[in-house]
Amino acid sequence: MRLAKSLVPTLREDPADAEALSHKLMLRAGLIRQLAAGIYVYLPIGHRVHEKVSNIIREEMNAIGGQEITMPVLQPAELWQKSGRWDGIPEMFKLQDRYGRDMVLGMTHEEVIAWIASREIRSYRDLPQIWYQVQTKERDEARPRSGVLRTREFVMKDSYTLDPDVAALDRSYAAHESAYRKIFERCGLHFHVVESDTGMMGGLGAHEFQAPCAAGEDEIALCAGCGYAANVEIARGVPAAPVFPPGGREEVATPNVKTIAEVSAFLKIDPRLTIKSLLYVGKRTGPVLVLLRGDHVLHERKLARALGGDEVRPAHAEEVRQHLGAPAGSVGPLGARGPILADEALRDGDYVVGANREGYHVRGVSPGRDFEARFVDLHTVAAGEACPQCGKPLAVERVIEVGNIFKLGTKYSEALGALYLDESGKEQPIVMGSYGIGPARIAAAAIEQNADADGIVWPASIAPFHVHIVVVSLRDAGQVAAAEEIYTACRAAGLDAVLDNRDERPGVKFKDADLLGVPVRVTVGNALAKEGVVEIKERRAPRAEHRVPKAQVVTTIQSLEVLRGVR
RNA sequence: CGGGGUGUAGCGCAGCCCGGUAGCGCACCUGCUUUGGGAGCAGGGGGCCGCCGGUUCAAAUCCGGCCACCCCGACCA
Numbered sequence: 001m002r003l004a005k006s007l008v009p010t011l012r013e014d015p016a017d018a019e020a021l022s023h024k025l026m027l028r029a030g031l032i033r034q035l036a037a038g039i040y041v042y043l044p045i046g047h048r049v050h051e052k053v054s055n056i057i058r059e060e061m062n063a064i065g066g067q068e069i070t071m072p073v074l075q076p077a078e079l080w081q082k083s084g085r086w087d088g089i090p091e092m093f094k095l096q097d098r099y100g101r102d103m104v105l106g107m108t109h110e111e112v113i114a115w116i117a118s119r120e121i122r123s124y125r126d127l128p129q130i131w132y133q134v135q136t137k138e139r140d141e142a143r144p145r146s147g148v149l150r151t152r153e154f155v156m157k158d159s160y161t162l163d164p165d166v167a168a169l170d171r172s173y174a175a176h177e178s179a180y181r182k183i184f185e186r187c188g189l190h191f192h193v194v195e196s197d198t199g200m201m202g203g204l205g206a207h208e209f210q211a212p213c214a215a216g217e218d219e220i221a222l223c224a225g226c227g228y229a230a231n232v233e234i235a236r237g238v239p240a241a242p243v244f245p246p247g248g249r250e251e252v253a254t255p256n257v258k259t260i261a262e263v264s265a266f267l268k269i270d271p272r273l274t275i276k277s278l279l280y281v282g283k284r285t286g287p288v289l290v291l292l293r294g295d296h297v298l299h300e301r302k303l304a305r306a307l308g309g310d311e312v313r314p315a316h317a318e319e320v321r322q323h324l325g326a327p328a329g330s331v332g333p334l335g336a337r338g339p340i341l342a343d344e345a346l347r348d349g350d351y352v353v354g355a356n357r358e359g360y361h362v363r364g365v366s367p368g369r370d371f372e373a374r375f376v377d378l379h380t381v382a383a384g385e386a387c388p389q390c391g392k393p394l395a396v397e398r399v400i401e402v403g404n405i406f407k408l409g410t411k412y413s414e415a416l417g418a419l420y421l422d423e424s425g426k427e428q429p430i431v432m433g434s435y436g437i438g439p440a441r442i443a444a445a446a447i448e449q450n451a452d453a454d455g456i457v458w459p460a461s462i463a464p465f466h467v468h469i470v471v472v473s474l475r476d477a478g479q480v481a482a483a484e485e486i487y488t489a490c491r492a493a494g495l496d497a498v499l500d501n502r503d504e505r506p507g508v509k510f511k512d513a514d515l516l517g518v519p520v521r522v523t524v525g526n527a528l529a530k531e532g533v534v535e536i537k538e539r540r541a542p543r544a545e546h547r548v549p550k551a552q553v554v555t556t557i558q559s560l561e562v563l564r565g566v567r
Numbered sequence: 568c569g570g571g572g573u574g575u576a577g578c579g580c581a582g583c584c585c586g587g588u589a590g591c592g593c594a595c596c597u598g599c600u601u602u603g604g605g606a607g608c609a610g611g612g613g614g615c616c617g618c619c620g621g622u623u624c625a626a627a628u629c630c631g632g633c634c635a636c637c638c639c640g641a642c643c644a
Contacts (some may be wrong), residue, residue, distance in 0.1 A: 012593065012605060013579050017637055091643070118582085142568075150643080203644095217643090313641090355577095363634065408644090421639065434644095438606050471601055507604040514604090525603055 001465070002487075003126040003500045007044050009033075010512050020215035022444035023147025026457050029515045031557045038144025038152035038436075041057065045516065046443075048464040049153070053439040056136050056391065057157045060179045066130040066159055069114045073136055079111040085414045090140045105138035110408065110434055113160040114416035118205065124164050124422050127430070128172055132159030134439075146215045147402055148440045153441065161433040163433050164415075166204065169407055169431045175207075175245035175433045176405050181207055186565075187442050188459025192450055193231040194220045197301060197513030198406070209403035209437075213448035216400035221381045225392030233301045236377050237385030238393050239293070246348045249364035251355055252420065258329025260294040263352060263361060269293045275351040275365070277332045279315040279323060282307045284494055287315060287323050291333060291342040291367070293351075296379035306341055306376045334362060334372040342373035400445050403437040446519075450540075457515030457540050460566045467557060468518035472506045472525030482534065483524040483552050493554045495563075514539070519562045522553060539564055 008030040017034070018024040026032045031046030042050055053352060058068065058178035072259040077094070080086040086104075106112070113131060121127065122273045134157045139487035141152050148154075161172035177193065189211050196208040209233060210220050222228070230236075247535040257266045274294035280285050285307045292298055306311050317328060324331045325340070332354035333340050350364045367373050383396040410429040413419065418430045443462065450457040460466060467490050484494070489495035498518065500509045513521050525533040533547040536556055548556050557563065 009577090011578065016573080016579070034636090052592090085644075089644070110644085139643080143638095143640090145638080155571095198644095358614065470603095475602080504608065505602060507606080510604045513607085523603080527603095 001094075001113070001498045003498060004502045006532070008040065008512075009043070010211055010515055018147060018525065020146040020149065020444075021108055021409065021451055022149065022213075022215060022447040024516070025447050025451055026444065027145055029456055030486070031516070032148060033545075038150065040151060040153075042147060044463045048174065049443045049458075049462055050439050051460045052464070053187060053442045054155070054157065057183055057439065058134070058438055059519065060183045060186075061130075061159060063182075064130065064175045064179045066132045068133060069131050070133050071106070071109050073106050073138060075104050075106050075112060077104055079115060080104055083111050083114070085111070085410055091141060093114075093138045093140050096557075106135075106136055107139045108434070109133070109135070109158055109161065110171070110412045110432070111261065111416065113162075113434075114286070114307075114412040114418045117162055117413065118416050119417035121295065121418065121430060124420055127162055127164045127420060128168055129162040130159060130172065130175075131162075132157060132435075135425060144426055146217070148444045149215055149513050150217065151440070152253065154438060157437045157439065159224075159435045162418075163250075163431045164428065164432055164535075166407075166409075169204075169308045169409075172405055173235050173405060173433050176433070177207065180403050180405065180435070182435065184209060184211070184442070187446060187462050188450070189402065189442065189445055192222060192229050192399065193218060194231050194398075196404065197233045198232045204407035204409050206404060206406045207352070208401050209545075210399035211402045211404075211442075211445040212290040212397050212399050215399065215443055215444075216398040217394055217449055218399050218401055220399050221385075221394045221396050223273050223387035223390060223394055225387060226390035227391045228387050230393075232381050233299065235381045235394075236380035237379075238388060238391070239296070239379075239382070239385045241345075241349065242270050244273065245269075247350070247364055249362060249370070251357075251360055251362050253359060254330075254361045255359045257359075257361070258327075264294065267352060267361075269365075273333070273349075273351060275346065275353045275367075278332065278353050279320045281315050281319065282310040282312050285310045285339075287319070287338050288312075288342045289324075289331075289333060289336050289338065289371065290378065291340065291346055293343065296343060298378055299309050299380040302376070302378050305339070306374075306378065315407065326354065326356045326358050329416040330358050330360060331356055332362065332365070332371065333367070334365065336371070340373040341378065342367050342375050343378040344375050345379060346373075347375055349524050363446075399443060400448070401444055402441045403435075405435045406433060408434055413534060451517070452541065454511075455515035456515045458519060459470070460519045460563050463517065465496040465520050466563060466566065467495050467497040467519045467520045467522055468513045468516065469497060469499045469522045469524065470506070470509045471499070471501055471512055472509075476504050476529070479524045479528055482528055483522075486522060486524065486534070486550055486553050489554050493558065494551075495554070496558060516565050520557055520560060522557075523524060524550075536560075 011028045013025045014024045033041045095103050110211045137156045163169040181511045191209050191211045194208050199208045219232040271294035276292045278290040278292050320328045344366045350366050352363050353365045355362045384393050413430040419427050422428050471479050487497050487499045519539050521537045529535050536546040538544045
């Protein structure tokens with residue numbers, strides 16, 4: 001590619017609308033432009049990167065026997081009505097055709113897969129199968145954000161496995177896990193494989209591939225000791241217990257003291273010696289009193305799971321007063337009506353709790369002894385808590401989900417009649433798995449993880465080009481000719497090259513080269529006439545430089561460690 | 568969906584309080600000079616001031632409504 005006539009609109013300044021590093025850099029380097037909230041145009045450079053990532057994914061999917069197909073984005077509502085997902089998914093784009101028939105824009109493709117399977121798979125001899133596509137997904141996200149990290153329209157590689165039984169599913173799942181590891185390694189990402197919530201889909205198991213980065217939306221708990229790794233949605237941590245002071249149960253006046261911080265300050269005690277009482281309302285299960293240690297934070301997903309997948313919300317102020325007879329700052333478990341859920345951390349010890357009487361708390365209250373409660377894991381893991389497996393301290397990292405693998409089971413095959421005959425001639429539902437990867441998130445995560453003050457620093461495998469050739473002066477015919485020669489030679493050698501032949505000052509070209517982040521830069525400038533050499537410089541620190549005659553450019557580049565493994 | 572913020576030239580912003588000619592930097596066009604880390608000088612083009620309505624002799628500016636976008640939270644099959 002020659003830059004002079006190309007659509008690579010770089011920006012000098014950060015766009016006002018961008019916050020996340022990858023978002024700023026993708027806009028500034030001219031990879032993308034935003035059409036609407038969460039909807040992006042991929043310009044030539046962005047498109048190239050996306051293709052490089054997608055092709056790596058394709059290679060690894062093909063390597064485990066995946067067969068690429070393409071399924072429609074536009075789908076009849078009927079399929080989704082059959083699977084039970086037509087209602088209750090606010091992210092689903094729905095529309096009608098001209099005859100008033102309900103349609104959906106696909107946000108995932110389990111239904112279509114099950115539909116194909118129901119028609120084409122008949123015997124255990126047809127199994128197993130791995131079908132995948134690289135296709136656009138449409139999701140009406142509540143809040144698109146961080147550039148390309150969470151969008152309403154995005155391309156996903158989604159694959160689906162069809163197996164005769166759970167043991168076979170386990171093998172397909174393991175094959176995917178190993179393919180995914182290779183994909184992320186080849187893309188140059190740092191990542192963790194973590195246990196994740198199977199969510200409302202109620203599958204048999206799931207893992208996420210999470211790439212650490214500042215703009216991430218998830219948090220994971222990690223144990224350096226034994227390798228335990230889980231999304232904080234499900235991660236369990238064992239907090240250190242406080243030292244409980246002696247003393248019996250007594251009611252104490254706590255005028256105008258409401259929050260945990262106020263209670264512990266007023267009574268001059270560690271917040272860990274208090275219980276935080278929160279009234280929640282489950283859509284089906286009704287009011288439930290939730291107890292946590294004073295310093296802990298409730299994880300609502302854990303609560304929802306403890307209530308059998310119910311939808312929960314904090315009670316309104318009036319509901320608290322009505323249910324417990326006191327305002328929110330003075331409530332507690334003593335004499336409370338209805339179910340009480342207490343975090344595991346509260347099993348032992350005497351705590352300060354709200355008295356259910358405005359302006360009073362009670363000291364020396366022991367869960368289990370002074371009131372009945374069901375103990376479940378409810379608190380959000382904090383860094384430093386002990387690993388549930390080995391006891392070493394856990395770390396908590398901010399991450400972006402770049403892939404997930406999911407054991408679906410037979411939910412969709414049963415709903416859509418995807419059955420096969422086993423060896424004994426008996427009809428069985430196909431056991432399914434589904435697996436997703438977002439190429440755009442991989443690109444953005446790679447930027448987040450590798451950028452420096454001057455711009456993007458691409459891993460060579462997904463860089464838009466391997467070599468960025470800068471002609472310092474277009475007025476020097478010798479430089480232009482040499483640059484063209486090098487450009488042609490690189491391409492002939494299988495190196496993707498971009499030639500900056502724009503009539504710009506050298507500074508502008510160098511700045512843009514840094515911004516674009518291509519791993520190797522070749523500068524054709526004064527040194528050509530003076531010493532007969534060009535400069536080959538790596539983008540990544542410490543920007544190692546080689547000065548060689550133009551005839552040696554290709555072999556020198558090919559010997560660079562940054563390009564190891566590519567071409 | 569709750570909270571906060573912003574909409575003025577392609578990009579980044581000022582002007583708005585206190586109503587009266589729409590401005591600055593970058594980018595773009597022309598000319599001259601310059602040419603190894605985002606050049607200098609001179610001249611020039613480009614605006615439904617987010618949209619609709621109201622107040623007023625007069626609205627970018629005041630008032631009302633709406634829309635879009637960003638951030639925090641909720642949600643995220």
